[in-house]
Amino acid sequence: MDNIQEKAAKANSPGSFTFSVAPMMGCTDRHCRFFYRILSKNVRLYTEMVTADAVIHGNKERLLDFSMEEKPVALQLGGGSPKKLSLAARAGEIAGYQEINLNVGCPSDRVQAGEFGACLMAEPKRVADCIAAMRAAIRIPVTVKCRTGIDDRDSEEIFDSFIEDVSKAGCDTFIIHARKAWLQGLDPKQNREIPPLDYERVYRLKIRRTHLNIVLNGGIRSLDEAEKHLDHVDGVMLGRAIYANPWILSQVDQKLFGMQAHEMTREEAIIQLFPYIEKQLAHGVWLNQISRHLTGIFRSLPGARTWRRILSERAHMPGSGVEIINAALRARRHGISKL
Numbered sequence: 001m002d003n004i005q006e007k008a009a010k011a012n013s014p015g016s017f018t019f020s021v022a023p024m025m026g027c028t029d030r031h032c033r034f035f036y037r038i039l040s041k042n043v044r045l046y047t048e049m050v051t052a053d054a055v056i057h058g059n060k061e062r063l064l065d066f067s068m069e070e071k072p073v074a075l076q077l078g079g080g081s082p083k084k085l086s087l088a089a090r091a092g093e094i095a096g097y098q099e100i101n102l103n104v105g106c107p108s109d110r111v112q113a114g115e116f117g118a119c120l121m122a123e124p125k126r127v128a129d130c131i132a133a134m135r136a137a138i139r140i141p142v143t144v145k146c147r148t149g150i151d152d153r154d155s156e157e158i159f160d161s162f163i164e165d166v167s168k169a170g171c172d173t174f175i176i177h178a179r180k181a182w183l184q185g186l187d188p189k190q191n192r193e194i195p196p197l198d199y200e201r202v203y204r205l206k207i208r209r210t211h212l213n214i215v216l217n218g219g220i221r222s223l224d225e226a227e228k229h230l231d232h233v234d235g236v237m238l239g240r241a242i243y244a245n246p247w248i249l250s251q252v253d254q255k256l257f258g259m260q261a262h263e264m265t266r267e268e269a270i271i272q273l274f275p276y277i278e279k280q281l282a283h284g285v286w287l288n289q290i291s292r293h294l295t296g297i298f299r300s301l302p303g304a305r306t307w308r309r310i311l312s313e314r315a316h317m318p319g320s321g322v323e324i325i326n327a328a329l330r331a332r333r334h335g336i337s338k339l
Helices: 002-008 030-039 052-057 060-064 082-095 109-113 117-122 124-137 156-168 199-208 223-229 240-244 246-257 266-272 274-282 287-291 304-314 322-337
Strands: 019-021 073-078 100-104 142-147 173-177 213-217 235-238
Touching: 019 246, 030 246, 030 266, 030 274, 030 287, 052 060, 052 073, 052 082, 060 082, 073 082, 082 100, 082 124, 100 117, 100 124, 109 117, 117 124, 117 142, 124 142, 124 156, 156 173, 156 199, 199 213, 223 235, 223 246, 235 240, 240 246, 266 274, 266 322, 274 287, 274 322, 287 322, 304 322
Parallel strands: 019 235, 073 100, 100 142, 142 173, 173 213, 213 235
Antiparallel strands: none
16 A cells, blocks of 8 residues: 555654544543553554633643653644633643644534534634634644534535635644534434444545545544555544554554564553553552553453453552552463463
8 A cells, every 4th residue: 555655754743644543531541642652653642632721720730741752642622712722722732742633523412512512513614713723822733623514514515615614724634533413312422323424525525625634533443444544535543443452553553654563462561551650650640540541452352351350340449559450460361371
C-alpha cells in the first residue's frame, strides 16, 4: 500500500493523523494514555473531552496535566463560546498539548444542554467562529471531530456545506464519525451503534476536499480494516476496539508506520508500566485508577478471566501496589500451566 509508506515518512510529525485512539469519556485519561504509548510510539492520543468552562474555572493543573512521554497527544475541548474556547485552547497549548480538538460529535443530553457537541452541527457559522477564535489564540493545530449529520439534517449537501464553512475558518483536519447522530430518542451508546455507518460518504468528501486531512472514525475493529480505509482517507481513529483490546496498538508501528517489529510480550509491556505506577501511587493515585485500563490486555487468551478477577478484587484496596499486578500475572501463568 503505497500511501501507507508515504504516511510513514511523517509518522513522528505532530501533523500525522494516520492512526489515532479516540477520545473516550471515562477511558482515555492520562494513565490510559501512558500505557498506550508503551504499546505504540506513533499512535496519536486524545484526552477525554474537557469543557472550556472547566478549564477556565476549574483546577487547570489537575485537568490538563499529562506526562511528556504521552506525546503526540491532543486535548479535546467541549464548548460553544468562541471566547471561552480560545481561553481554554490557550491553556492547553501552554500545558504542552500538540493539538486542540473541538468536539462537535457528542450527542449526550448533558452536552446538548450545554449547547455544544453534536448539536453544533446545526450551527456551522458558530462552529466556524469558535475555530477562528482558537486559531487566533494559539499556534498549534485546531481540529474538529464531528458526525456526518444530525437528525434530519443529514444530506450530503448539508454535510459538505458544514465542512466548507468550518474549513474556511482555519480548520484543515476533520475527524469524522461516519454516521449521523439522533439527538432525541437515542443515548450515546445507541448513537454509536444504531444509525448506519456510511464510510462511502466520508470517502467522497475526501475526493472533493483533497486539501483537507480527513480522518475516519466509527465501527473500525481491526488494523486490517484500518488499512483498507487508508486507501481512501488520510487517517483512521479507533476507540472502543482499542479499549477492549489494547494489544492491537502493539502492531500499529510496524503495520502502519513501516517500523521494525519490536518483540515485546504483553507481560513485558505491563512491567514497563511499573515505574510509572509507583510514581503515581506516591502522589496519591489508587492502583485501580491505573489497573482498570489493563484489564483487556489478555483479551481472548487463556487466563484472561483470572487476570481480570484479581485486579477487580484487589486493586481497589488501600495500599495496593504493583505486587497486586505481579500476583495477577503469576496466577494467570499458573492457570495456563495447569491447562
